[in-house]
Amino acid sequence: MPISLADKRATFRKLHGSGCFPIPNPFDVGSAKALAQMGFKALASTSAGFAWTIGKADNRVTVDEVCTHLTELCAAVDVPVNADFENGFAHEPEKVAANVTRGAKTGVAGLSIEDSTGDAARPLYDRNHAIERIKAARAAIDADNSGVMLTGRCEGFLVGQDDLAMVIDRLCAYADAGAECLYAPGIKTREQIAAVVKAVAPKSVNLLIGASGLSVAEVAELGVRRISVGGSLARAAWAGFMRAAKEIAEQGTFTELAKGYPGVELNKMFR
Incomplete structure (x- = not known):
């Protein structure tokens, strides 16, 4: 019997209550079904992986394409799916909110909003603007009582701004703005990971294992709640x-x- 969307979202939240779980990233329906059959408790989409399946570079897909993809992924499996929702496919907070509303309707249990602009000259949104974007995403999720979990991402390490203090400051601000899980892709060392976990506690932390050689058990000891592989x-x-x-x-x-x-x-x- 298919699991209801409400149950998927409730399960996803429960997973964040304690422990540490891997949340691997399928790139199409087939890979999603395969991962679900292997026993993974939740999955996460990958912006890059999906883009390559339709012959595009990462960060070059449209919100329409992503929402169609997410709808297909969520319908294909009985486990929760978290969406890599890039930067919300918009710059202005109100447009981010509108797209988040669309994203929530695809059936995802969670989605992330990053602070990357896509502009090499100014790769991160100004701090206050980035915070307003998270607030807008939070308001959009709350408006329809969807129960979608919001992850706030700081892309500093991925764009060459590897000032850990700056990244932590932003993550804490995103947590205050309504993000329930925090994510700094690119952090690698035990010290960096532990510092992020401590700073945003009791909020959950997502770690990109592609940027770390640690095992699930080792990451769990550091207090990370979930591990994705991008x-x-x-x-x-x-x-x-x-x-x-x-x-x-x-x-x-x-x-x-x-x-x-x-x-x-x-x-x-x-x-």
Whole structure:
């Protein structure tokens, strides 16, 4: 019997109550179904992974494309899905709010809003503007009582602004503005992770494991609540595809194809 949306959202919130859980990032319906069957308790979309499936670069997809993708992911699995909602696909707080309202209607259990502008000259929104954007997202979620969990992201480490004090200051401000989970992709060391966890407590922290060599158990000891992998699974899938395709194109041989996952097993999984 399919699990209701309300149950998915309640389950997602409960997962954030204690412990630490991996929340891997599928890039399409097939990868989402595969991860759900492996027993993961929740999934998260990946902006990069999805973009590559439709032949676009990361941060070049539209809100329409993302909402369609999220609707398909959420309908395909009985576990909660958290949305990588990039920067809300808008600059102005009121437009972020409108898009968050759309995003919530796709069936997600949570979504994140980042402070990246997409402008290399000014990669992060001014602090006050970034806070207003989080407040707008919070208000949009509260307006329809959806129960969607809001994650606030500071992209400082990803855009070359790796001042931990600045990142923590922003995360704390986003928490005060209504973010329930905080996320600073790019932090790597135990000291950085522990500092973020301590600063935003009792709010939850999401860690990007692609930027850290720590295990789930080690991350749990640091107080992190959930671990995502971003576009790493998508890149791993593309690695196998590119190796095999390049061999055919450049050498005229087909040995890499023998390393593919058995079609019989894939058919069983999707039966």
